[in-house]
Amino acid sequence: MMIVDALIVSAILFSIGVVGVLTRRNAIILFMCVELMLNAVNLSFVAFAKLHGVSGHVFVILVMTIAAAEAAVGLAIVISVFRHFGAVDLQNLKLLRR
Amino acid sequence: MTPFYRFQFYLFALMAIGAAVLFVTRRSPVAAALWLVNVMFALSGLYVMLDAPFVAAVQVLVYAGAIMVVFIFVVMLLNLGRPGQLPDLRAAAPRLAAGVVGVAILANLLAVRRNTFPSVELAPPTDNVVTPVAESLFTEYLLAFELTSVVLLVAVIGAVVLAKRKATA
Known part of the structure; x- marks a missing residue:
């Protein structure tokens, strides 16, 4: 059945996003990995919408809106980090670790 | 199919x-x-x-x-x-840990999703694709829809404030 296949694709994409978040040090690529995870969840919503009606599509649209807001704020933070350190390497952000 | x-x-x-x-x-x-x-x-x-x-x-x-x-x-x-000058990957140990975590999450998700799902009788899809989404969005989920507009406004203001602020070194 196509729904199960779509859910498996969604699980694989989500895991790829998790591995990306855990392995990369570039803040911009990290945000893109988070977007990939949100997209994987959206695919799950659309697949389940085939079983449970159109509410899943509404959730996907709401998730996209939140993702846009998150990208805007996150990239503004990246710009301020770049102004402060001259790089977007996450290893720089360790003030709270001391 | x-x-x-x-x-x-x-x-x-x-x-x-x-x-x-x-x-x-x-x-x-x-x-x-x-x-x-x-x-x-x-x-x-x-x-x-x-x-x-x-x-x-x-x-x-x-x-x-x-x-x-x-x-x-x-x-x-x-x-x-x-x-070549950009921040590289993390060191080998965190990368290995990340791989383990990724495989664990993948196995977990696949195990959950192999279940059979209870099927609900749905109306067959029609050519009109926007109306059902719009009806649901503007009646059942109206509050969530309005709240996302507030979130977007806050995000726009926050992004402008964060990006315009001068670095305090």
């Missing part, structure tokens, strides 16, 4: 997974962003196959068209330097 439908579905699925792997392994942020756009187009194809053409259109417009443009704009604005 015609064979052609299956073929197209798996084509888009493989395209999404392959592009995602390439995206996560690219060193240069611009190359990574372009592969992510590829993932989003493949996902939009999958949405069409799953009877959600409106969501597919919104996916192309909002994700591939707007959010990724913002990402690429920031990458080019920051002038990060050559890919």
